[in-house]
Amino acid sequence: MATRQDVAKLAGVSPTTVSRVLNNNGYVSQDVRKRVEEAIRELQFVPNRVARSLRTQKCGQIACITHGLKNTFYAEIVQGIEEVALENGYTYSIYSTSVENEKYINLILEGFYDGLIVLTSSEFNNLVDSKKIREVIPTCFYWDLGYETKLPNVAVNLKKAMKNTTNYLLDCGHKEIVYLGYPKEGIEGVKENPRFLGYVDALKAKGIEVSSDHFLFVSNWNDTLTAGYEKVRELLDRGVSFTAIAACNDLMAIGAIRALSERGIRVPEDVSVTGFDDVEIAKMITPALTTVSLPKKEIGHTLMKSLLRQMNGEKLEGKIQEYESELMERETVQKI
The missing domain is CATH 3.40.50.2300 (Response regulator)
Known part of the structure; x- marks a missing residue:
């Protein structure tokens, strides 16, 4: 097994210079750094992490x-x-x-x-x-x-992001907008959920009544595809009138779309849906998901x-x- 000294000998430098290259600490010219890196590759040198930790206290x-x-x-x-x-x-x-x-x-x-x-x-x-x-x-x-x-x-600013999304739906003519995500108190230990507050602020600013019939709350960290699917199925079973769903992440939004599709409800012709996060699958599903990108x-x-x-x-x-x-x-x- 190659040692630091072997690398130094092959590169024509001192062991201290090899250490500087390995630890990215101290000045080393580009020409010397290249020689050391080539020697490391040629000898397949692997630094002793334990020894380095003892030496650097890191x-x-x-x-x-x-x-x-x-x-x-x-x-x-x-x-x-x-x-x-x-x-x-x-x-x-x-x-x-x-x-x-x-x-x-x-x-x-x-x-x-x-x-x-x-x-x-x-x-x-x-x-x-x-x-x-x-x-x-x-x-x-x-x-x-x-x-x-x-x-x-x-x-x-998640509150601002959800407020902008809800305003977008309002500008598109939607007034019966379902919120799908964590409740007002948010995740355990959080007094106020910024996404929920953004949704509520947008509706109130347009003079639209905030109805608990349009709240689809999920439990702590149950923000999954399945949760979105099941919550929207429950909403449909209750016969609540709505034209749009604002979900707190893309997974729940996609689950919601599946639940709507199974009931013969078209997206976006019958119901509009927005997500949050812009994960990769959001742009690959059909129809592609309108969402908040971070x-x-x-x-x-x-x-x-x-x-x-x-x-x-x-x-x-x-x-x-x-x-x-x-x-x-x-x-x-x-x-x-």
Whole structure:
């Protein structure tokens, strides 16, 4: 097995220079870096991660806490995190808060990771005090802009995004708009659900009565294809009049479309449907889903870059960057 000294000899440099290339630390000319990288490939040299961790007092790993990867919205953010992490010599582990298991919190706090990214801040706050976690490990959060915090975060205004979507449906002539998602109190531990509030604000601004008959609430983290399908079937069984559905994610919207189709209700000729997140399948189904697009991979890039800044000793507070949403007009909404 090749050693660092073997790489240095083949490249004609010192072992210290090899270390600088491996750790991306200190100046190395492009010509020398190229020789070292070629020697590494030729010798198939694999750095000893354990030895490096002892030497640098860093593990070279971060943890990412998410709701889970069934919804590819989170998967695309994680992809952005991964790209920046690997470029900077870090690997990562993913933990899911949709699993009722808090053991991973202890693992994170025991020092196995250099940093932490939290994509589901509301759930995470139910398990542990985020402020205390940050005192132990550099941490960055994906956050809704409606909640003020001093914790380092990358933010999106979900209330504004849903308000814009509901206004779009209203402008298309729809007045009986069904809301499909979490209730007003949102996920457990969240006092106000920004998407629901955006929906309500849009209706009230146009003087339209907000009717509980048009609320299709799902339980905690049950925002799936099946949930959308079953909730709309229940709505149809009740005989409630409606012309549009505003879903809180694309999976539920697609499930809703399936339920409507089974009852012979055409989308968008009979009922219009909008989603949220703009996951890949949204543009591939027929009809293609009108939805809210968020720059998911860019959010992941910013989260990881912000975490790197903290791990390098920089102190960050509050909102680091705010991302805007965009309504993608496709084929599931029709003017009436």
